[in-house]
Amino acid sequence: MTATATSHRSAVESGRAGFGQVLRAEWTKFRTVRGWLIATAVAVLIMVALGWLTGVGSHSSYDNGPGTPTVTGHPYVPLGPDGEAVNDRFSLVHRSLAGDGSITARLTSLTGAQVLLNHDDPSAPSETEPAPVQPWAKAGLIVKENTKQGSAYAAIMVTGEHGVRMQYNFTGDKAGPTGTVSAGSPRWLRLTRTGDTLTGYASPDGTNWTTVGTVRLAGLPSTVQAGLFAASPVVENVSQHLGGGGRVTGGKSQLTAGFDNLTTAGGFAGGDWTGTAVGSDDAQGLDQRGGFQQDGDTMSVSGSGDIAPDVAGSGDAMEQTLAGVFGTLTVMVVLGVLFITGEYRRGMIRTSLAASPRRGRVLAAKALVIGAVTFVVSLVATAVTVPLAEHILRGNGNFVYPVTGLTQLRVIVGTAALLAVASVLALAVGTIMRRSAGAVATVIVLIVLPYILAIAGVLPPGPSQWLLRITPAAGFAIQQSLPAYPQLSRAFTPAFGFYPLAPWAGFAVLCGWAALALAAAGYLLRRRDV
């Protein structure tokens, strides 16, 4: 039989069959299974519902000691010049400085102490007993906008174990010469103000000066408070126990700093030095007896507290409203897996690959569809949940750590991106394994198990941090809204919600896993018979 003249020619208008068509086909596949659409709605509901529960289940109240009335709400948390929560509680010995000026002093001693709590009468003067100087206890020279908590400042100081530092506006920290001080090796410090620029110097001998740092405090008023200060943070003992995360116990510590050769120049007001306990509830001033002692150009200043950012202990971090992320993750992982294993189970993969013989395109289209669907669905969920839960939390008297709009956006969008990449990882693992149950279990074990092991305190901090560096769970770093500041002696461990990698670096680790899995899936899909 001859074939030439009789061959049928397709009468259907010939459309394009490029990647766009494959993409559209995969989207049609997704949207035409009602159960999958319902599942995406469930994924949103889980996130919103758990965020709502986090809000309504948390109430905050406090009192000022035995016998004082209980107040709904949280104790005052000062905010720094940039709006972040700060600790601002220290002993300040100051004079007004109008215009430019400079203050110089020699720091000759740092002495630590532990403050003993008087449980019977918290308002009684505290007893102390000698203790080592805390690593981040600090004393030195400071220029501060005013004596209110959270006001702008710049300070040059010597710390317990971190040498000379120039710190400013709570988050800024520049390192100077190392080493602590003693009578044998004192440290000269100088702080100079010129307009809104402050420069800190350090010197071993009062002759050869090193610049430690220069900072500009925008909007600093003409008249500021300048002088000497001392602060010593709360002692933290961290214990981690199975399933319970970390626990912090500690007590107040105190630092006494001895200065001599105190001189001022420029627009300093005359008269006596004033002692102020910045951040003290009862506004009780420092006096010659307790807070500081002066003898000519020699001065001793004692103080407790800290001048530093506050990142834990005062309230909730915004990402805690996203407790539902694991529910949403599970739903989207199951969808990601089923998007491909469902085709293998019923042999439909053959129809798909016969329609689009370039198999890599099919996988890429599926990844784009499931990734985009998960991103949009999750973004709706996080964008609703965070403001809603924060509103409820604040309404119930809780303190929610304020973060910048950019950070807020990063957590909301980043969580959606995290879920999207997880769903793509699920698709890839599903393609590799071709079995639904096994693939879902594998992905959950890859993402959630390391997180639980690290966060719930099952493992010690070291291995926990490694898990959150190398496993897909590293991606949860995108949710960390409060940075871990090195100038805080806090346990910045996973158990406290601090990740070893920066937000986008952690997210990149997760993306790396997804990319690797996708590459392996593409290789196998092209190579295997179906």
Next chain:
Amino acid sequence: MEATIDVTGLRKRFGSTLALDGMTFSVRPGQVTGFVGPNGAGKSTTMRVVLSLDSADEGTALIGGQPYHRLRRPLHQVGALLDAGALHPARSGRNHLLWLAHSQGLGARRVDEVLEQAGLVKAARRRAGGYSLGMRQRLGIAAALLGDPPVLMLDEPFNGLDPEGIVWIRGFLRGLAAEGRAVLVSSHLMSELQDSASHLVVVGRGRVVADTSVEALISAASGDRVTVRTTARTEAMTVLARDGATVAVTERDTITAAGLPAARIVSLLNEAGVPFSEISSHRATLEEAYMELTRDSVEYRAAPLATGREEAAR
């Protein structure tokens, strides 16, 4: 593009099983080619290789001279039905066709056209999970027709069809071939292909046993046996044997002669004055011809249980 399928020397091994062992045949346009053989003979594997779903260890499978995976718009060139059950049960039949159409740059209008052609309009918007096997076969055929392709390849499309459906599909396949398409239809039952296929590729154990027209196959299987009913059995045998026929007694008053056409037998008996009451030329059914051809394969299939299990597990 020429509407042809050319399969040349395909070999494929699954573990210890040789699924394809030099499979070679061609499918031409304008006719329905039956692809017959017992289960496990390699029909489905061949079709998967043709669609570039499975790779062959050796040999080539070309559509109009090109390997399938090089086709730019595959569904415009080949329509295939491999497994009617390859559906997501929650998706409606129409939506199943819709995603396929979208993958080829086709729209919903074409989907409605093939639904009409396959007689599935009423059930189109119901969940495909609730379809009978017959409805799924119709949906699979509709899917194969989406791109109006010159080559159609259907694996066991008769499965699960009711008698009315079988009649419908036979006519349908003949119609498609008459439009100049190359149509390859597999079945493990020859009877299903009766009245639709005009050419047959009979396979067993991964290779082609016969590649012939239906007519030739039947006459080859029939031989040219002629049954003669006569009271003068001995005389008749003598007359016919003398002229070269192989004669055998089948019943008390019937003999069977092979090697001579019926007309010659009539004239020989008349010349010799041997009385006879009936002469019938025997014609084998397609089924008999097929059984004859595939006897080896069937014996192979019925052989040790372990082999059968392996086949099934695949």
